[in-house]
Amino acid sequence: MSHYKSSRQHTEFLLFDVMRDETVHARTFPDFDEHTARDILAGAQEFAETHLAPSFGAGDREGLKLDPATGVVTLPADLNKALREHLASDWLRLDLPPDMTGHHVPPSLRWAATEFILGANPAVAMCTQLVPLVVGVLRDNGTAEQRRLAELIVEKGWTVTMVLTEPEAGSDVGAARARAIPQDDGTWHIEGTKRFITWAAHDATENVIHMVLARPQGVEGVGGPGTKGLSLFVVPEHTFDPETGEITGRNGAYVRALEKKMGITGTPTCDLVFGDDHPAVATLLGDVHDGIRQMFEIITYVRMMVGAKTAAAMSTGYLNARDYAEERVQGRALVGLESIGEPIEIIDHPDVRRSILTQRAYAEGSRALVLYTATQLDRVESARAHGERDKAAEDRHRMLLPIVKTWCAEKGFQILAQESLQTFGGAGYTRETPLEQYVRDTKIDSIYEGTTGIQAMDLLVRRIVRDRGATLGLLLDEVEKSAHNDLIERDFHVEAELLQDAVAALRDYVQLSLDRADSEPVLAALGATRLLLAIGDVVVAWLLLRSAEVAHELLKTEEDEKMAGELNKRIAGAVWFARQVMPRVRTDYVCAVSLSTEAMDLSRDHL
Numbered sequence: 063m064s065h066y067k068s069s070r071q072h073t074e075f076l077l078f079d080v081m082r083d084e085t086v087h088a089r090t091f092p093d094f095d096e097h098t099a100r101d102i103l104a105g106a107q108e109f110a111e112t113h114l115a116p117s118f119g120a121g122d123r124e125g126l127k128l129d130p131a132t133g134v135v136t137l138p139a140d141l142n143k144a145l146r147e148h149l150a151s152d153w154l155r156l157d158l159p160p161d162m163t164g165h166h167v168p169p170s171l172r173w174a175a176t177e178f179i180l181g182a183n184p185a186v187a188m189c190t191q192l193v194p195l196v197v198g199v200l201r202d203n204g205t206a207e208q209r210r211l212a213e214l215i216v217e218k219g220w221t222v223t224m225v226l227t228e229p230e231a232g233s234d235v236g237a238a239r240a241r242a243i244p245q246d247d248g249t250w251h252i253e254g255t256k257r258f259i260t261w262a263a264h265d266a267t268e269n270v271i272h273m274v275l276a277r278p279q280g281v282e283g284v285g286g287p288g289t290k291g292l293s294l295f296v297v298p299e300h301t302f303d304p305e306t307g308e309i310t311g312r313n314g315a316y317v318r319a320l321e322k323k324m325g326i327t328g329t330p331t332c333d334l335v336f337g338d339d340h341p342a343v344a345t346l347l348g349d350v351h352d353g354i355r356q357m358f359e360i361i362t363y364v365r366m367m368v369g370a371k372t373a374a375a376m377s378t379g380y381l382n383a384r385d386y387a388e389e390r391v392q393g394r395a396l397v398g399l400e401s402i403g404e405p406i407e408i409i410d411h412p413d414v415r416r417s418i419l420t421q422r423a424y425a426e427g428s429r430a431l432v433l434y435t436a437t438q439l440d441r442v443e444s445a446r447a448h449g450e451r452d453k454a455a456e457d458r459h460r461m462l463l464p465i466v467k468t469w470c471a472e473k474g475f476q477i478l479a480q481e482s483l484q485t486f487g488g489a490g491y492t493r494e495t496p497l498e499q500y501v502r503d504t505k506i507d508s509i510y511e512g513t514t515g516i517q518a519m520d521l522l523v524r525r526i527v528r529d530r531g532a533t534l535g536l537l538l539d540e541v542e543k544s545a546h547n548d549l550i551e552r553d554f555h556v557e558a559e560l561l562q563d564a565v566a567a568l569r570d571y572v573q574l575s576l577d578r579a580d581s582e583p584v585l586a587a588l589g590a591t592r593l594l595l596a597i598g599d600v601v602v603a604w605l606l607l608r609s610a611e612v613a614h615e616l617l618k619t620e621e622d623e624k625m626a627g628e629l630n631k632r633i634a635g636a637v638w639f640a641r642q643v644m645p646r647v648r649t650d651y652v653c654a655v656s657l658s659t660e661a662m663d664l665s666r667d668h669l
């Protein structure tokens with residue numbers, strides 16, 4: 063039996079019941095009514111479980127092999143097969159540009175389907191899911207030849223990379239030293255070393271197309287210091303005929319080492335060297351020097367993907383743990399703090415109940431956060447398709463993006479390691495269950511594409527300070543309105559009060575951070591991570607309680623006992639989160655008020 067367990071029913075509940083107002087844009091997405099969307103989700107789930115999940119552990123158990131002479135990375139056979147099957151399937155077409163497929167798929171539906179892929183086999187998904195995005199970047203920004211390359215990537219089943227990080231310039235992309243030297247024929251030669259490059263080489267396809275940030279040399283007006291001096295270049299692993307795609311030779315981009323990692327070991331993470339043995343021939347994307355803006359189209363997607371990856375892992379971790387807790391007989395019922403009677407299933411022990419409810423709330427809350435953020439893209443793309451602009455949705459999506467990435471990553475690792483794995487007891491610490499791999503694979507999510515601290519500072523500086531909290535304030539207004547009206551109307555009085563108090567504390571926290579950003583920036587920075595996580599807690603609580611409101615209404619007419627049980631679960635998870643997590647936001651604010659510069663004033667010897 064596959065390790066992977068998914069909750070399509072909850073996904074559909076969110077899209078078609080809870081977020082119906084946000085996801086319905088019939089004038090933009092006429093081909094995707096509810097029936098069609100449900101069929102797509104069912105198909106994506108079936109493909110993920112059948113074709114991707116079986117090879118989940120292959121890379122972890124068998125490992126990857128690098129041939130240093132050729133730079134070729136050999137994958138385990140099962141992983142190789144899964145990767146090729148996904149590239150050859152129609153599922154990547156959901157994310158391809160509409161002018162290539164003839165269909166404009168709503169972003170919320172795309173992300174809902176992508177969760178199944180990421181949950182079943184994150185190693186494969188971290189390779190394949192980037193393909194449609196790079197294809198879109200090439201078509202939107204590229205020359206005629208680069209737009210043809212976009213078609214070849216799809217036709218030939220090639221894969222792609224994003225290449226930023228260098229050994230001496232990790233998160234500080236602006237310190238990158240890789241050079242781009244112009245050639246008389248209009249091409250460029252890339253020289254330098256990049257590190258931590260995901261899927262930079264493998265044997266499941268004949269070519270890998272690298273999207274490389276490098277600093278142009280000897281060209282007036284470009285190539286200066288910092289990120290603004292970087293341009294984006296297209297560097298194929300193998301050269302090819304630009305019309306037919308026929309491979310014509312080996313380009314000078316070679317993998318020289320594989321990282322030995324804690325987790326996600328089925329994903330080759332590589333040191334990639336350019337121009338060492340022979341030139342690494344490249345073309346400048348669009349023949350314009352606009353690298354950071356162009357690359358950010360990819361970075362934005364990947365940060366959302368990381369959040370969805372963690373949400374998927376939390377969900378399958380919870381579902382595996384819950385099933386085990388219903389089957390595992392251990393201990394006896396607790397009566398007067400004494401255990402008596404016959405052995406019982408562990409799901410009936412108080413602390414296991416606490417753990418399962420906690421897992422459920424965070425798993426469903428993280429999915430709700432990802433899909434709600436995706437609905438903002440529904441609004442953006444709907445407006446764009448009609449020559450309009452929805453700036454409010456753009457701003458909200460940008461603000462939520464670091465929260466999606468970071469809140470999901472931090473909470474995901476915490477819940478999987480402290481709750482899901484522990485539900486299995488000693489078995490969770492062995493390879494009998496998938497939990498120990500989930501834990502290791504998930505830790506990268508808080509590091510990948512910007513660590514927690516970096517994301518927190520991005521949120522504080524670029525999303526809160528820049529507009530003086532206006533975008534966040536509008537969202538909190540909606541949350542507060544729900545607490546004052548909808549929750550009270552449906553008899554969630556305790557939860558309404560807790561949410562109101564959390565919003566009030568969060569508003570105070572935001573104002574404190576704004577004041578400190580002006581006068582005491584070090585203190586603002588010290589409180590940034592806690593602020594991000596507190597915002598995530600409030601938004602997730604709101605989304606869970608919205609789900610509870612909808613479930614409450616549906617229960618009035620629901621006659622099917624099984625469906626009624628599912629609706630009651632939505633309410634139980636939301637109530638648990640509101641009562642057990644919301645009070646912490648007030649504590650977060652108190653802790654922020656208590657911050658001082660003492661931590662920065664200490665001698666390093668005292669750390």
